[in-house]
Amino acid sequence: MGRHSCCYKQKLRKGLWSPEEDEKLLDYITRHGHGCWSSVPKLAGLQRCGKSCRLRWINYLRPDLKRGAFSQQEENMIIELHAVLGNRWSQIAAQLPGRTDNEIKNLWNSCLKKKLRQRSIDPNTHKPLSEVENGKDIPPSTDKSNQKASLGSHEVSLVDQPAKALLPSSERYPLEVSTSSTQKLFLDRFGATCHGNSCKPSDVVGPYFSFQHLNYGTTNMDLSANSNDSLCFIPPCTSSDLNNSTITSSMLHSIFPTHVKIQSNDNPSISSDAVQNWESNNTNKSNGSMQFQSSTNFLDNTWGMVESTKVNINKDAQVPLQAEQEDLKWSEYLNTPFILGNTPQNQIQTSQSIYSEVKPDTEFITDESCTSWHHQPPAFQLSDINSNVLQRFSVTFGQTL
DNA sequence: AAAGAAGCCAACCGCCTTTAG
DNA sequence: TCTAAAGGCGGTTGGCTTCTT
Secondary structure: OOOOHHHHOOOOOOOOOOHHHHHHHHHHHHHHOOOOHHHHHHHHOOOOOHHHHHHHHHHHHOOOOOOOOOOHHHHHHHHHHHHHHOOOHHHHHHOOOOOOHHHHHHHHHHHHHHHHHHOOEOOOOOOEHHHHHOOOOOOHHHOHHHHOOOOOOOEEEEOOOOOOOOOOHHHOOOOEOOOOOOEEEEEOOOOOOOOOOEEOHHHHOOOOOOHHHHHOOOEEEEOOOOOOOEEEOOOOOOHHHHHOOOOOHHHHHHHOOOOEEEEEOOOOOOOOHHHHOHHHOOOOOOOOEEEEEOOOOOHHHOOOOOOOOEEEEEOOOOOOHHHHHHHOOOEOOOOOOOEOOOOOHHHOOOOOOOOOOOOOOOOOEOOOOOOHHHHOOOOOEEEOOOOOOOOEOOEEEOOOO
């Protein structure tokens, strides 16, 4: 495919826009709106193609654009979002009002990548360079052993993956699961906000829980201690994923960018194959189930139309349907900081992004809306909150998990 | 001061997806 | 349902500016 078809119809200008062209385009769109971009240049009296006009408007002429250098907070946010979304600049830009995808892309390529490398962080994987160089970052897709459920360990295991938001189905990571009454959620390389190397959910919930806590550091979280806690994070899945009414392991890997385990210590009889096949949308296995439902479009419902996407991971298939439905919901959170848990705000503890010299803006705050899962204690909920636009993603582990 | 290197960024290219007929 | 046009996105390029030697 060559240049856009409209560009062949006549000799069109290329290159930098002149002030006169800017004025024509701005004047036209201000008065009439852009409508069909392909007709804009003709109507505005420009020797440009529609795509060029659109780009100029979006990247330069739009009145809501923020001018000037990126703040430290914006940079931190871009880095955090990139860790989850990868090079999906438009989605990253959607979180930064007044900034364009092109602008962010340029910033990343010219500046942020370098900064991360200077801090010994691999900009592609967002992991320490030493770890990447040591070959610990081998994509699981190349390791057939990861395709097997871990019957022996009885654990949900999302092994490390690069922070690649969407992998081809052939590269999606397998999920291993186990269940027990003593659940431990291992957010591998969790943040330093926890005490030592282990913490309870209440220890990690709070407004200052940033993405780095999911990506960097190590923490064991004993979920048996308090079933009323929840985790929230961004679900970097696509609308098509949800439209398929399934949550793939790739998506969960994206949610847990590095390593998540739900480990059973005291109930080795429980089979993990229920979760092994969760991409098949299994809902009722002998000893456990995982259910993923979606009736909405995640990305396309950013602005308040999300209603009933559900994600359920239940060990016990006897969980009442109503409760299941209440357990897992997508909801929108516009302009909402990352949320981790339902701990009162005054209990929130601070932490600091490893990326930043200053405390980042993207902090977790109390989420009082994370309440549905109280219906089925002991359980925990993994909810996602996007800092600005992305929505809540909830995963509830069933009552006897 | 000059030349080359590096940085920066606007714009283009090409592909994929969505929409309209 | 099919097809072409349009929209949208991410990668890349090229030119201007700044930095370094």
